[in-house]
Amino acid sequence: MQNNAVNAGNDRPSAPVLxxxxxxxxYEDGVLALDRLNLQVQSGEIYAMLGGxxxxxxxxxxxxxNFIDPSEGEALxxxxxxxxDPIAAKKQVAFVSENVxxxxxxxxxxxxxxxxxxxxxxxxxxxxxxxVLLRVGLQEEAHAKKLRTYSKGxxxxxxxxxxxxxxxxxxxxxEPTSGLDPKAGLEFIALLQELRDEGRAILMSTxxxxxxxQVADKVGIMNRGRLVAEKHRSELEGEDLEKLYVxxxxxxxxxxx
Amino acid sequence: MLSLLIQKELKSIIASPKFxxxxxxxxxxxxxxxxxxxxxxxxxxxxxxxxxxxxDQEMAESSSWSALHTRVYRQPDPMQIFVSGVHYxxxxxxxxxxxxxxxxxxxxxxxxxxxxIFRFIDFSFVVQIALSLLAILFTYDAINxxxxxxxxxxxxxxxxxRVRYILGKLIGSWLGMVIPLLIPILLALLLVLLYRIPLTAxxxxxxxxxxxxxxxxxxxxxxxxxxxxxxxxxxxxxxxLLLVGWVTLVLIIPRAGAMLAGQLVPVxxxxxxxxxxxxxxxxxxxxxxxxxxxxxxxRNAVTAGMSAEEREAYEDANMWxxxxxxxxxxxxxxxxxxxxxxxxxxxxxxxxxxxxxxxFILARFSPASAYQLAAMQLAGxxxxxxxxxxxxxxxxxxxxxxxxxxxxxxxxxxxxMRISISSESGINISTGGVDAQSLxxxxxxxxxxxxxxxxxxxxxVMPDLVLxxxxxxxxxxxxxxxxLRYDVR
Numbered sequence: 048m049q050n051n052a053v054n055a056g057n058d059r060p061s062a063p064v065l066x067x068x069x070x071x072x073x074y075e076d077g078v079l080a081l082d083r084l085n086l087q088v089q090s091g092e093i094y095a096m097l098g099g100x101x102x103x104x105x106x107x108x109x110x111x112x113n114f115i116d117p118s119e120g121e122a123l124x125x126x127x128x129x130x131x132d133p134i135a136a137k138k139q140v141a142f143v144s145e146n147v148x149x150x151x152x153x154x155x156x157x158x159x160x161x162x163x164x165x166x167x168x169x170x171x172x173x174x175x176x177x178x179v180l181l182r183v184g185l186q187e188e189a190h191a192k193k194l195r196t197y198s199k200g201x202x203x204x205x206x207x208x209x210x211x212x213x214x215x216x217x218x219x220x221x222e223p224t225s226g227l228d229p230k231a232g233l234e235f236i237a238l239l240q241e242l243r244d245e246g247r248a249i250l251m252s253t254x255x256x257x258x259x260x261q262v263a264d265k266v267g268i269m270n271r272g273r274l275v276a277e278k279h280r281s282e283l284e285g286e287d288l289e290k291l292y293v294x295x296x297x298x299x300x301x302x303x304x
Numbered sequence: 305m306l307s308l309l310i311q312k313e314l315k316s317i318i319a320s321p322k323f324x325x326x327x328x329x330x331x332x333x334x335x336x337x338x339x340x341x342x343x344x345x346x347x348x349x350x351x352x353x354x355x356x357x358x359x360d361q362e363m364a365e366s367s368s369w370s371a372l373h374t375r376v377y378r379q380p381d382p383m384q385i386f387v388s389g390v391h392y393x394x395x396x397x398x399x400x401x402x403x404x405x406x407x408x409x410x411x412x413x414x415x416x417x418x419x420x421i422f423r424f425i426d427f428s429f430v431v432q433i434a435l436s437l438l439a440i441l442f443t444y445d446a447i448n449x450x451x452x453x454x455x456x457x458x459x460x461x462x463x464x465x466r467v468r469y470i471l472g473k474l475i476g477s478w479l480g481m482v483i484p485l486l487i488p489i490l491l492a493l494l495l496v497l498l499y500r501i502p503l504t505a506x507x508x509x510x511x512x513x514x515x516x517x518x519x520x521x522x523x524x525x526x527x528x529x530x531x532x533x534x535x536x537x538x539x540x541x542x543x544x545l546l547l548v549g550w551v552t553l554v555l556i557i558p559r560a561g562a563m564l565a566g567q568l569v570p571v572x573x574x575x576x577x578x579x580x581x582x583x584x585x586x587x588x589x590x591x592x593x594x595x596x597x598x599x600x601x602x603r604n605a606v607t608a609g610m611s612a613e614e615r616e617a618y619e620d621a622n623m624w625x626x627x628x629x630x631x632x633x634x635x636x637x638x639x640x641x642x643x644x645x646x647x648x649x650x651x652x653x654x655x656x657x658x659x660x661x662x663x664f665i666l667a668r669f670s671p672a673s674a675y676q677l678a679a680m681q682l683a684g685x686x687x688x689x690x691x692x693x694x695x696x697x698x699x700x701x702x703x704x705x706x707x708x709x710x711x712x713x714x715x716x717x718x719x720x721m722r723i724s725i726s727s728e729s730g731i732n733i734s735t736g737g738v739d740a741q742s743l744x745x746x747x748x749x750x751x752x753x754x755x756x757x758x759x760x761x762x763x764x765v766m767p768d769l770v771l772x773x774x775x776x777x778x779x780x781x782x783x784x785x786x787x788l789r790y791d792v793r
Binding site for chain 2: 109112114115133135137138140141144146147148149150151152153157161162164165166167195196206209213219228
């Protein structure tokens, strides 16, 4: 498996792999789901969007993947505006969604093979799939089992294996640790850190303050469609993120009322 | 990319837990329907041969040309194995004689009414009911199911153009279902060969066309499933909608069409026609006898002043002319009555034809009816089968009677009258001499069943073909457009 991400990172170290510029989304019913979001994720960096339900985290990810078109502004992956050239942009990004079911009637190997080919990676062997499944923590005997027999944690591991196999410079994760037991969550975090160290730009949404602090290089606190604070890891040293989060939320809510 | 998407659809259909059960059921139904069809065909063939032999025997026993009468039988056709159509509904034979009208009697259903209630399952029925349900069962969650399990998002997080995805879906699910279905269909054809059912090239062509139509009909429901799946968010809603749609298309519209046509174009019943004809005939005969009595009075008035001799001479002189005059009038009257009866029949047939056409037009709003009508046309078991046979029998009756007339003249003309009463053919009154030796039946013209050319069938199925293609294309287009705007989240 060659490593495009690292190369891409080394060539242009300063250019962000993922970027949002004044990214906004107003739905047809008038709800402003995302309000002028600006953020950048560099190669080798984990950015965690932290916020409650309806804060706009998932909307931001959906805009990056062009599942919806922005009302204003733009999302960029590897310098490509996603809503202008979604096909080219999607070659640069891997996605792990919350609670992914995958194809329940296919085995893990079949799911991996299908999604890898869909992502344009046709050169993988069965051995590659086996290795990556072992790497994400799926035991050998589970590889040929149909996904409908899998637990949520196992499916999530399979999902991250698919993302790894895509070998893209950017990875988007939507609530990746929700519903995972503590051990699975911990393994997941370790895996994310490995991927970051390989040079990938990772943007994840979460409402898990503990995990965000544990893994993120940057944390963006979101509320009601707006990015209300952005803190670097160094700024969070010794800070109580939970208190900070609640304070921002409260402050914003008071301002709104 | 497209072939990857197609392959995935194929695999996911075959890997689906419902695959074995549903396809197994359909395969069994197809094979069973053809097997039963073969048995039924063989039984009706035996019945046909036996009845014909019996009729030949009865004819051979006849001692005079004047008393000779026959029966002609409707010939079973191997296509009834696949599509029974109206085969079981209409009578199997008609008596052919001078004194009886052509009427097809004794349908299978009139003999075994149980089958009229629970109709035979034939191949076209399996296609219409079971395969359409199967198509729905595998497509109702084709798009929205993928949304629900999150794979749609995951798929479109990859560089996949939507057009290619929906095309892959259409082609993949079509292949994934048609290929497994072709296996029992081919096995069924093998069964037909194994039982040595006599099939001509014409039959084979009809069978392949029927299979083609069946697959087209199946494709429509597949497209309909995709259409609904691409326009709903949840698979359970889609399933309910499709079930309602299926009931409407397959069960309601075909019947409602016929019922509505019956209301819009009322057709008089046979009894009504008979009573009209009887009324007319009564009226004419009354008029006739009134005119006759008036004429007698006139004739009597002329001879009023004459002596008995003069009157007798006068009457003798005019008697022949009078008799001829009366005979001519009677003949004219009978002609008028039968002409009136013919017109009534024609009017009845026309009205019924209009009603049928309207019923077909209304019913064709459902692809199920279009398929059923096309299948019946291809099998030659369509609604016109009865008329075709009646016309052929009518023509044969004329030939047969002309032949008898000729034979009667040859053997000595009118010399007596014979009345026979039997429960089988009613009261027979015949005139003619009795021949001493038995008859040479080899010259008796034989009945040839009406042929139904493939080219004519093809002409008739054209509207249904066009409709089925149109319905299918519309459903596909709807699914296509629906998916291009589908929210994958």
